[in-house]
Amino acid sequence: MSFIRNSSQDDKTKLLMDFTNTSQKEAQRLLRHSNWDVNSALNLYYEQASTKKPSNKPKASSSQTKAIQEIFNKYEDPDKKGWITVDGTMELCQDLGIDPTQLDFLLLSYHLGSKHMGEFSRQEFVEACLSxxxxxxxKLKHALTNDFQNNLKDVNYFRNIYNYAFLFGRQTGQKNLALDAAxxxxxxxxxxxxxxxxxxxTFLEEKHRKAISRDTWTLFLDFATQPNFxxxxxxxxGAWPILIDEFVEYLKNTSSNNISNSISSNST
Known part of the structure; x- marks a missing residue:
């Protein structure tokens, strides 16, 4: 999307507003923090959105807080205080009756504020459970199997989960998402x-074979859910990443080849 770098600041502001449905003031703030690079501003927007709490810090009784602290203590890594790491996460999944390779684990991680796959900090875990x-x-299992799953029907909630997945799936220190993870x-x-x-x-594995950028990940959801495509x-x-345009060309070529093969088969 090289046209982004050549457009004016007003054009960049409008483009970011269209992508994120945010205000002009907020779009300009994000762009200023990103040196007026739209892709970087888009990354910043979703990184900030993924860490926002759904409500104000909840008021809770000391007994509730103590009970949640005890839950955390059960799974805490003895060698890394203040953190649940891979072993504790596997035990938590077992107690919740979920598979860490399935969608339930992604939903759990989102709601418990996990920044890296298989890790939960004490502060975020406790605050999330209170909320x-x-x-x-x-109770956590009930919320996971009922509330979280039902919420997926909501378009905005699903988009939040989808955008979080990009951050969740990246390896530490990596800007893009590895293709196999994507x-x-x-x-x-x-x-x-x-x-x-x-x-x-199939297109990605045959033609691309590279990591997936945040821009492609974010806009692919819009592409995939557009009506009457x-x-x-x-x-x-349009404002699609080049990779999506290449995918459309791939579909056209595949469709043409299928028609040609069908005609050849019928003629024989």
Missing amino acids: LHCDSVA VELWKLLLAGRYDRLDQWI DIDTHDAE
């Missing part, structure tokens, strides 16, 4: 939601 009114593993996350999030998902994954009317001059 969720979950002072026992049983593929697994897309399977978790978009299976049953996007009927061309298998073609998208038609490959013949796709606007290649």
Whole structure:
């Protein structure tokens, strides 16, 4: 999307507002902090959004706080105080009856404020459980299997989970998301939601074979959920990442090849 770098500040502000549905003032603030680079501002917007708490810090009784602290203590890494790490996370998943490779774990991590896969800090864990009114593993399991899953029907909630997944899946210190991680996350999030998902994954594995940028990850959801999509009317001059435009060309070529093969088969 090289046109972004050549556009004026007003154009960049409007573009960011369109992407994020934020105010002009907020868009300009993000751009200023990102040296007027739209992609960096977009990253900053979603990184800040992913760490925002759904409500003000809850008031809780000392007994609730103590109960949550005790939950954390059960899973805390004895060699890394203040953190639940991989072993404790696996034990927590077992007690919750969930598979750490499935969507439930992504939802749990989002609500408990995990910044890195398989790790939870004490402060964020306790504050999240207080906000969720979950002072026992049983209550946390109920919220996970009922509230969180039901919330996926809400478009805005789903987008928050989707955007969080990019941050969650990245390796520490990496800007982009490894292709294999992106593929697994897309399977978790978009299976049953996007009927061309298998073609998208095949295209990436055959033609791209590189890490996925934040820009591509974010805008692919808009691409995949647009109503009445038609490959013949796709606007290649629009604000789509180049990789998505290349995918549309791949679909066109695949469709043409299928028609040609069908004609050849019928003629014989």
